[in-house]
Amino acid sequence: MSRHQDPSAAVAAFGYEMGVLKRIRRSGWWQAGVRDPESVAEHSLRVAQLAALLAAEENGDPERAAYLALWHDSQETRTGDLPHSARPYLAKPDPRAITADQTAELPEAAKSSVRAAVEEYEARETLEARCAKDADKLEMLLQAVEYRSVGVQHVDRWIASARKDLHTATARRVAEAALRMSPLSWHDR
Known part of the structure; x- marks a missing residue:
């Protein structure tokens, strides 16, 4: 019998x-010297926003890309955010398996929706999934530039990693533009 029959x-x-x-x-930002890094939820919001914009520019479905991005780190409620430095010591948790456990009690439509989004994101076979993944990397790049602008010095490896892993032309162009401007450029217009 399930815990939540309702x-x-x-x-x-x-x-x-x-x-x-x-x-x-x-x-991972603690390793760069950031005392109070953003939360996974804060990161995920901007990833979803960026995914929608990238998908629109790449002639994809912005709503779908944003939806995939919303779920991309939801498994971290069970694992925490594991920094890249943990990779040599830990097997990467399977997001699909974690999502299956997380959603086991949900009603069928909700369960299927979340599981399908995580599956699509992890498979990276659709344009929307690639835009969502690029948005994840692009958000990290923007965050690194923002941290650098307030004095965090050791963010270059995050920027280089993000740039290396971008796949869509739009994401690559946005990254290059972001690196040439101040994080407050929006305010100065």
Whole structure:
């Protein structure tokens, strides 16, 4: 028998779990000297926004790309944010398996929707999934530039990593533009 026989209670419980993302910090930034890095939820919001913009410019479905991006780090409620320096010591958790556990109690439509989004994002076979992944890397690049602008000195490896992993032409152009401007350029217009 399931813990949440009431579908509404299952959605509410899942909502509480997703709220944990607001408290999990992006841990890799601690290694760069950032004392209070952004949360996974803050990161995911800008990733979803950027994914929509990239998809629109690449003639894809902005809504789908944003939806995929919303779920791309949702598994971190169970694992925390693992920095890249952990890779040699830990096997990468399977996002699909974590998502299956997280969504097990959800009503069928909600469960299928989240699982399909995570599957599509992880497979990277659709334009929208590639835009969502590029948005993840682009967001990291923007965050690194923002941290650098307030005095964090050791962010070059994050910028280089993000640039190397961009696949769409739009994301590459946006990254190059972002590196030539101040994070406050939007304010100076």
